[in-house]
Structure formats: structure tokens, C-alpha cells
Amino acid sequence: MDLFEQTARERKSPVNILHGTDWWTDCDDVAALRLLLNAHRSGAVRLLAIGINSVMEYSAPSVSAFCEYSGVSVPIGVDKSAVRDGGKCRYQKLLSGFPHPVGSNSDCPDAWRLYRKVLSELDGKADIIDVGFPQIIMELLKSPPDGSSPLTGTQLVREKVGRIWLMAGKWDVPDGLEYNLSAYPVCAEAGDYICRNCPVPITFIGYEVGQDVITGADVPGNDPLKQAFTAHGSASGRSSWDPLTALTAILQDESAAGFETVRGFARVDPKTGKNNFTPDPLGPHAYVKRLHPAEWYAGRINELL
Numbered sequence: 527m528d529l530f531e532q533t534a535r536e537r538k539s540p541v542n543i544l545h546g547t548d549w550w551t552d553c554d555d556v557a558a559l560r561l562l563l564n565a566h567r568s569g570a571v572r573l574l575a576i577g578i579n580s581v582m583e584y585s586a587p588s589v590s591a592f593c594e595y596s597g598v599s600v601p602i603g604v605d606k607s608a609v610r611d612g613g614k615c616r617y618q619k620l621l622s623g624f625p626h627p628v629g630s631n632s633d634c635p636d637a638w639r640l641y642r643k644v645l646s647e648l649d650g651k652a653d654i655i656d657v658g659f660p661q662i663i664m665e666l667l668k669s670p671p672d673g674s675s676p677l678t679g680t681q682l683v684r685e686k687v688g689r690i691w692l693m694a695g696k697w698d699v700p701d702g703l704e705y706n707l708s709a710y711p712v713c714a715e716a717g718d719y720i721c722r723n724c725p726v727p728i729t730f731i732g733y734e735v736g737q738d739v740i741t742g743a744d745v746p747g748n749d750p751l752k753q754a755f756t757a758h759g760s761a762s763g764r765s766s767w768d769p770l771t772a773l774t775a776i777l778q779d780e781s782a783a784g785f786e787t788v789r790g791f792a793r794v795d796p797k798t799g800k801n802n803f804t805p806d807p808l809g810p811h812a813y814v815k816r817l818h819p820a821e822w823y824a825g826r827i828n829e830l831l
């Protein structure tokens with residue numbers, strides 16, 4: 527029995543998850559989604575929606591194909607305004623060569639609208655993960671009442687979201703600077719907005735936590751996960767920022783994921799994206815520090831991919 531099956535057995539019901547991913551130039555997003563799909567299949571979580579927060583031609587079809595390969599159908603939303611220049615499409619077209627029910631990005635609703643619909647229809651709460659650019663969560667928080675719900679986005683999140691787990695920031699130094707909060711102006715804007723306005727707790731998994739945790743080397747060559755890693759130039763493994771975030775959320779417990787938490791108030795500069803943290807045991811935010819060597823985390827993730 528693996529860790530997800532054991533987790534499922536200990537839970538009364540699966541934890542509901544909405545998962546945001548940039549699915550952009552790096553391949554650790556693909557490993558993170560594989561962990562979530564495996565946890566879904568084991569019954570530890572219920573993956574209710576995926577929001578893509580960057581757009582390439584094959585974004586939604588490749589996410590759809592990757593889910594389909596695991597036998598899991600998940601509604602996909604896209605932030606269609608998030609078309610970026612300069613990103614090299616390394617694996618998206620390749621993965622869209624596998625069967626995919628979603629034909630194109632335009633088949634998908636706006637991600638924040640999908641999140642509103644899923645949350646409003648939910649009996650109970652869901653957690654939100656994001657391992658990419660955080661603007662979908664900002665758009666959700668800012669969203670007005672609509673056909674899905676009479677609540678504002680902030681009210682809906684307060685009522686229906688348990689916790690938020692973000693791969694974002696660099697927390698081991700003052701004025702930390704990390705890609706998801708600084709790559710584009712909207713990233714810094716969203717990081718700042720979420721820190722100041724989100725009504726539910728947020729745990730940050732920072733750059734420093736995942737960089738030297740190298741995973742994915744042992745996946746068989748016919749697996750689309752391995753093919754994505756190889757296309758990215760990471761056949762011998764890749765840093766595990768996004769998989770560590772997904773795993774911590776799946777376990778619902780930073781200490782079970784091998785971390786110490788520092789609780790307090792996170793701040794993100796709305797212009798530069800630099801992040802800072804004021805410790806406070808009653809604060810709504812937390813970042814994590816590793817308690818084990820990199821190999822400990824890598825071994826766990828590799829077993830679950």
C-alpha cells in the first residue's frame with residue numbers, strides 16, 4: 527500500500543482539490559499533476575478542476591491528454607488572457623498526441639468562472655493548489671456574483687475553500703524573489719492582492735524547498751510523464767517545486783510532508799514581486815522549512831509518480 531492509499535484509508539472522505547498550473551516552460555507541473563491524479567485514483571483526494579494560468583496553443587489539449595492517460599476526467603479552465611511571449615513549448619504539443627477529450631483552449635471556460643461553478647455546487651469545502659502564476663486566485667477573489675453563485679468571490683472562498691497551497695516565493699532570505707510572483711506584472715499584483723485579501727489560510731512552498739529535490743528519472747520511457755521530462759531536457763530528473771506543493775496539499779499536513787512551518791504574515795511587493803514575511807503564531811500565512819535532506823523528499827515523490 528502506498529502513501530496515497532494509506533492516506534485514503536485514514537480519511538472519512540477524499541479532500542476536494544482545485545488545481546492551478548502554469549503548464550508552461552517547466553516540466554515539474556507535469557509531475558505535480560501526476561501526483562494529484564494518482565491521489566485521486568487512490569481516493570485520497572477528489573480533483574474537481576484544473577485551472578491553467580498560462581496559455582500555449584496546446585495547453586488544454588495536453589493537460590486533458592495527461593489526465594486521460596491516468597483515466598481521470600477533470601474539468602479544465604483556462605486564463606485565456608495569459609498568453610505569454612517567449613515561452614518555449616517543450617512538451618505540450620507532444621502530450622497532445624495522446625488521446626484528449628478537450629480539443630482546444632477555446633473549448634474551456636475561464637478558469638475563475640469554472641472555480642466559481644465548482645465551489646458553488648460543492649457540498650463541503652475544497653482546497654486550492656496553485657503551482658504557477660497566481661492570478662486565477664486573484665480573479666476568483668475579485669469576481670462578482672454570477673449565475674453560479676449570489677456570493678462575491680471573497681465570500682465564496684470564505685465559505686467554500688479550506689486552505690490554499692501555493693508554490694510561490696523565496697522565504698529563506700529578506701526580499702526573496704521567485705518566478706511565480708515576479709515573471710509578469712500580473713504575478714506580483716496577484717501575489718500582493720492574495721496576501722492582503724484572501725480570507726482563508728495560505729501555505730507557501732518556496733523556491734528554496736524544492737530546488738535540489740530531483741525527481742522523475744525512474745519513470746518508464748513510454749509514460750507521457752517521462753516523455754515530457756525528456757522533451758524538457760530533464761530525462762535524468764527535475765527540481766520538485768510543484769510536486770512538493772501538491773504532495774503537501776494531498777497530505778493536508780506540512781509536518782507529515784516533512785516540513786516545519788513558520789506562521790505569520792506574508793507580503794509581496796505589487797511591483798517587483800519580492801516577498802517578505804513577519805512571523806506571528808496567529809498569522810494567516812505560513813511558509814515551510816525542510817526537516818530532512820533532499821533525498822528523503824525525492825525518494826517519496828519518486829515512489830508516488
Ligand SMILES: [Ca+2]
Nearest residue numbers: 548555657658
Ligand atoms: Ca509551475
